[in-house]
Amino acid sequence: EIVLTQSPGTLSLSPGERATLSCRASQSVTSNYLGWYQQKPGQAPRLLISGTSKRATGIPDRFSGSGSGTDFTLTISRLDPEDFAVYYCQQYGTSPYTFGQGTKLEIK
Amino acid sequence: EVQLVQSEAEVKKPGESLKIACKASGYSFTSYWIGWVRQTPGKGLEWMGMIYPGDSDIRDSPSFQGQVTLSVDKANNTAYVQWSSLKASDSGIYYCARRAYGSGPMDVWGTGSRVTVSS
Numbered sequence: 001e002i003v004l005t006q007s008p009g010t011l012s013l014s015p016g017e018r019a020t021l022s023c024r025a026s027q028s029v030t031s032n033y034l035g036w037y038q039q040k041p042g043q044a045p046r047l048l049i050s051g052t053s054k055r056a057t058g059i060p061d062r063f064s065g066s067g068s069g070t071d072f073t074l075t076i077s078r079l080d081p082e083d084f085a086v087y088y089c090q091q092y093g094t095s096p097y098t099f100g101q102g103t104k105l106e107i108k
Numbered sequence: 109e110v111q112l113v114q115s116e117a118e119v120k121k122p123g124e125s126l127k128i129a130c131k132a133s134g135y136s137f138t139s140y141w142i143g144w145v146r147q148t149p150g151k152g153l154e155w156m157g158m159i160y161p162g163d164s165d166i167r168d169s170p171s172f173q174g175q176v177t178l179s180v181d182k183a184n185n186t187a188y189v190q191w192s193s194l195k196a197s198d199s200g201i202y203y204c205a206r207r208a209y210g211s212g213p214m215d216v217w218g219t220g221s222r223v224t225v226s227s
Contacts, residue, residue: 035213044217046217050208090153090155092211096168099153099155
């Protein structure tokens, strides 16, 4: 199965700063089928990005995704207080559709 | 509004059986895959498998193969995951989620069902 490794494990930033989250795959992700999710405490994950770079419905344009092959990035251009949460990447090109272990974005 | 509403929390003993439900509304249930994801503090999010309600085709994860059974009730727009004999390691929060049309990611998530297995 494809193993996804996210870094850093925790990212401490202030509102207004730029966040860069990484997701590295153990082998190439088929068709760049890589998604990003946000999860807040007590809530289900929420889809942010599909197909590496396509924002899901209603997701602000401060969220952007990029990458290809084995290296992918989620960028949040200017952090809003509501953005502090845990972020997961998932590859859905090769079954089983594995998740990364998550990056916790916390307020500095 | 597209919604997936899941069963409430369950507390069970090892060896007991369990079936949890995921009721869909607001879209054509038989046209989208439904996946199941387990979340635990130790292993994070784990993709268990998915089922296509239209014909009950199943794609499952080797890690969960033989451990759980996925099924659907088309008449009631409900998907299920069930265990015949629970273990403590089955404890966690279980989410159902709809797979976006056209080989997409999980675009709509259920409310989650917490399962606690303890003697």
